[in-house]
Amino acid sequence: MSTASVEALVDGLQAIVGPAHVSTTPPDRVAYARDLWPRSQLDRLAGEPPRLPTAIAWPADTAQVAEVVALCRATRTPIVPFGAGSGVCGGTLPVRRGLVLDLKRLRRVRRLAAEDGVIEVEAGHNGERLERWLAHRGLTLGHFPSSILCSTVGGWVAARSAGQCSSRYGKIEDMVVDLEVVTGDGQVRRTPRVDAGGFDWNGVFVGSEGTLGVITSATLKVHPEPRARAFRGWQVPDIQAGLTVMRRAMQAGLRPAVLRLYDPLDTLMVGSDGDKKAGGGPLHTLKQGLLGQGSGGGALRWILSHPRLGNGAVNLLPAPCLLVTVSEGEPGEARATDDALAAFAREVGAKDLGEGPGRAWLAHRYDVSYKQSGIYRKGAFVDTFEVATTWDKVAALYAAVREAAGRHVLVMAHFSHAYPGGCSIYFTFAGAAPDASAMRDRYDAAWQAGLDTALGAGAAIAHHHGVGLSRRSHMGPAHGDARRWFDALKATLDPDGIMNPGKVFGEAP
Amino acid sequence: MSWTSVDDPQLGVCQRADAGARLVEPLDAAGLAQLLGEYRGAFTPTVGPPPDPGGRDRVWVDLSPFSGVGPVTDGALAVQAGGAATWGAVEGHLAAEGLTLGPVPGALWDEPLYVTLARGARRRPSPRFGELLDNLLAVKAALPGGGLTRSAVTPRRATGPDLARGLLGAGHRAGIPVSVHLQAWPRSPVTAWRAVGFAGWAEALHGGVAALHGGARPAWWRFAAQGDRVVCLAGFAGEAGLARFDEAMGGHPLDPGLARALGDEVFGPGVAAHPLGAAWSGPVSEAIGRAEVGSEIWDLRPEGVTVLGAATGPDPGWASLADAALGVLEGGP
Numbered sequence A: 001m002s003t004a005s006v007e008a009l010v011d012g013l014q015a016i017v018g019p020a021h022v023s024t025t026p027p028d029r030v031a032y033a034r035d036l037w038p039r040s041q042l043d044r045l046a047g048e049p050p051r052l053p054t055a056i057a058w059p060a061d062t063a064q065v066a067e068v069v070a071l072c073r074a075t076r077t078p079i080v081p082f083g084a085g086s087g088v089c090g091g092t093l094p095v096r097r098g099l100v101l102d103l104k105r106l107r108r109v110r111r112l113a114a115e116d117g118v119i120e121v122e123a124g125h126n127g128e129r130l131e132r133w134l135a136h137r138g139l140t141l142g143h144f145p146s147s148i149l150c151s152t153v154g155g156w157v158a159a160r161s162a163g164q165c166s167s168r169y170g171k172i173e174d175m176v177v178d179l180e181v182v183t184g185d186g187q188v189r190r191t192p193r194v195d196a197g198g199f200d201w202n203g204v205f206v207g208s209e210g211t212l213g214v215i216t217s218a219t220l221k222v223h224p225e226p227r228a229r230a231f232r233g234w235q236v237p238d239i240q241a242g243l244t245v246m247r248r249a250m251q252a253g254l255r256p257a258v259l260r261l262y263d264p265l266d267t268l269m270v271g272s273d274g275d276k277k278a279g280g281g282p283l284h285t286l287k288q289g290l291l292g293q294g295s296g297g298g299a300l301r302w303i304l305s306h307p308r309l310g311n312g313a314v315n316l317l318p319a320p321c322l323l324v325t326v327s328e329g330e331p332g333e334a335r336a337t338d339d340a341l342a343a344f345a346r347e348v349g350a351k352d353l354g355e356g357p358g359r360a361w362l363a364h365r366y367d368v369s370y371k372q373s374g375i376y377r378k379g380a381f382v383d384t385f386e387v388a389t390t391w392d393k394v395a396a397l398y399a400a401v402r403e404a405a406g407r408h409v410l411v412m413a414h415f416s417h418a419y420p421g422g423c424s425i426y427f428t429f430a431g432a433a434p435d436a437s438a439m440r441d442r443y444d445a446a447w448q449a450g451l452d453t454a455l456g457a458g459a460a461i462a463h464h465h466g467v468g469l470s471r472r473s474h475m476g477p478a479h480g481d482a483r484r485w486f487d488a489l490k491a492t493l494d495p496d497g498i499m500n501p502g503k504v505f506g507e508a509p
Numbered sequence B: 001m002s003w004t005s006v007d008d009p010q011l012g013v014c015q016r017a018d019a020g021a022r023l024v025e026p027l028d029a030a031g032l033a034q035l036l037g038e039y040r041g042a043f044t045p046t047v048g049p050p051p052d053p054g055g056r057d058r059v060w061v062d063l064s065p066f067s068g069v070g071p072v073t074d075g076a077l078a079v080q081a082g083g084a085a086t087w088g089a090v091e092g093h094l095a096a097e098g099l100t101l102g103p104v105p106g107a108l109w110d111e112p113l114y115v116t117l118a119r120g121a122r123r124r125p126s127p128r129f130g131e132l133l134d135n136l137l138a139v140k141a142a143l144p145g146g147g148l149t150r151s152a153v154t155p156r157r158a159t160g161p162d163l164a165r166g167l168l169g170a171g172h173r174a175g176i177p178v179s180v181h182l183q184a185w186p187r188s189p190v191t192a193w194r195a196v197g198f199a200g201w202a203e204a205l206h207g208g209v210a211a212l213h214g215g216a217r218p219a220w221w222r223f224a225a226q227g228d229r230v231v232c233l234a235g236f237a238g239e240a241g242l243a244r245f246d247e248a249m250g251g252h253p254l255d256p257g258l259a260r261a262l263g264d265e266v267f268g269p270g271v272a273a274h275p276l277g278a279a280w281s282g283p284v285s286e287a288i289g290r291a292e293v294g295s296e297i298w299d300l301r302p303e304g305v306t307v308l309g310a311a312t313g314p315d316p317g318w319a320s321l322a323d324a325a326l327g328v329l330e331g332g333p
């Protein structure tokens, strides 16, 4: 963009949102050139400068968003919608520069209709504040992503988020009743209610990651806060036994809030009481390192630089795993669910560990959120990689991804987000290499191996983190010619291609 | 009507009718995609020869090759069915394996899956087994203008917009599903019935919502006005919160035999009683007013109700957007 066009754009933006709500300062442009995609952290470590947006704007309401989109359309300026930047796939990176549109000033609750079981809330509303606001009124959305403290309603909807209690309340797509969207043509539109029949426009915008329009508000389902909770931990004989409990529970129509099965390494990391208290030795080092705690990186780097050894040692760990369950609702339902889970667990020979693991899980459920960067300072990296598949393939997919990615990184996993047909596997990859560029190669190799393996197994290549840039390469093979349908929607809703270009399927061929 | 057969090795079996309408049967999914590329939307899907072939230039695409059902994936209980299989055929196949889709409304029993998807029907009154759509694990479709979609068989679509849902409610213009995976469930017979009477719609709907919040999950239920009262009839498979239903529902108990008799009529190979397309959906509070005039509630969830016989048409703005996007799709690659 020429200096004159940047000035014209900024003038136009200031006229819409006010001078205080537009920035072109270097610190802001640097801050908005990223999200929490570990790959871009590695780029920075390797000395690669970020691609900076031209400007950042903070609109206050839907009308301003619509005017900004119209301005950008007229000036062919790319727009990257920005919630809280907690995405882990590069979805907010301004790869074609342009405008980052931060939606956090759209944070009103527009309507609560408790008797109709819905709330309409603006897209920039912070997740944790929303839950707190609802809790004061005896309600809950039931959406608790680990990033709840640093993510927004719009980001959840745009990236297909899943909360920790999805087995009871569903993923965000199960919660949407309707959406208000400013599409790439600058029009403000409200989608038909999800139950209206006919064409499913909510299904089009959920997961669109800013490529079709800006979500400005969402009507979501709310529930009475649970009056009772039953916590429990089980030591199951092995992964397969744990998966059997999860599968049988979901196919029996139970709706536990949490079903979370840790693999042997993750079981050790969590501790059999479910509390992340550190023990000693290499495990202690690893645990501290992955949590970004402890001092000195030498031992951690050594462990992570030898993934085959590390993963080989993991194969020697005892097979029993920790399964955490939380049942909630009215007292009768919570009790009945807990009893039924106990019956399934006993059938596979599980040992009852009491309430401790469930309570410890609850106490630590958001621990991961702020502790990512410590590990980079120690010359190592960590990332997560979630996939989903049907029950018949879960164990084999787990083994295959461990095998393929385990050549490059240390791999551990837990199994959660259970449905009658299957569940998600949430892998944690951790690696190290002598320098930043070698780290990047190792990181890329692990991701490539993970994605290839998931695709080859016929699994979904993600479950709730979205596509952004990190999975874009595999979207074509995963969806075949369905890409044409996406391109047709894009051509209609965003005729000038200004909405978050390069993301999800990438540019049209 | 007699069809004379002309084989076209490239396009599958091509037959011509006396009147000039054509009936084209693709051999497989790739053949169907090729056909759709060729005809660019100017065709009508059918299963078997249509009873009335219509005018001279009408092209019928016979989807009979996509009528198969099975196999069922072990563990996941995902049943694969061709797009032209009927709901009844799928349920029949599953019954033989001790499985079920959950209640299939009688109106859908003889309908091929591709027709239901094209109409955008997604609901059924089954808190226990969920909406029809929640049970759709994967769809593979041939697209207008040619090409085949791919989709992992997965409990939730996970990347980008839900392109499988894009097929819904678009008539046949967004493509023809050739293969569908549906969630099946262990078959547990309906073991308990309930009939509850209420003084009016407000009491009935609030009672229903309270029961759901309490954890009750009837396998099916139905709310209908009967004279000066509203009656809820429900069937339960297994325990599924029966005690909590009794606690939370309110109203006054009626003879459960009423529900038992109805279950067989509404679900299974019964009469096509319900105009599933002509329904109004909205919040509970608005439904209370509408249901006074409408006769029956088709589905009740805490966040919304579907009232039969009180339809509102599609939103014209969205309809024209869909039309434009489908136009681009039909234009081909």
Ligand SMILES: Cc1cc2nc3c(=O)[nH]c(=O)nc-3n(C[C@H](O)[C@H](O)[C@H](O)COP(=O)(O)OP(=O)(O)OC[C@H]3O[C@@H](n4cnc5c(N)ncnc54)[C@H](O)[C@@H]3O)c2cc1C
Binding pocket: A035, A036, A080, A081, A082, A083, A084, A085, A086, A087, A088, A090, A091, A092, A103, A123, A124, A144, A145, A146, A147, A150, A151, A152, A153, A154, A155, A156, A157, A158, A159, A160, A161, A162, A163, A164, A209, A210, A211, A213, A214, A215, A216, A368, A369, A370, A464, A465, A466, A468, A500, A503
């Ligand atoms: C420590 C940690 C834990 C996490 N745990 C979870 C978890 O448990 N579950 C989970 O689902 N995710 C999790 N995530 C990922 C992330 O928090 C989610 O993807 C979240 O939904 C992103 O929300 P956000 O507001 O930060 O969106 P952003 O990161 O700002 O944006 C994400 C994408 O959505 C687009 N977007 C954002 N807002 C809008 C809008 N209003 N309209 C249109 N497009 C928009 C952006 O352009 C981008 O493509 C975690 C991330 C971290 C760092």
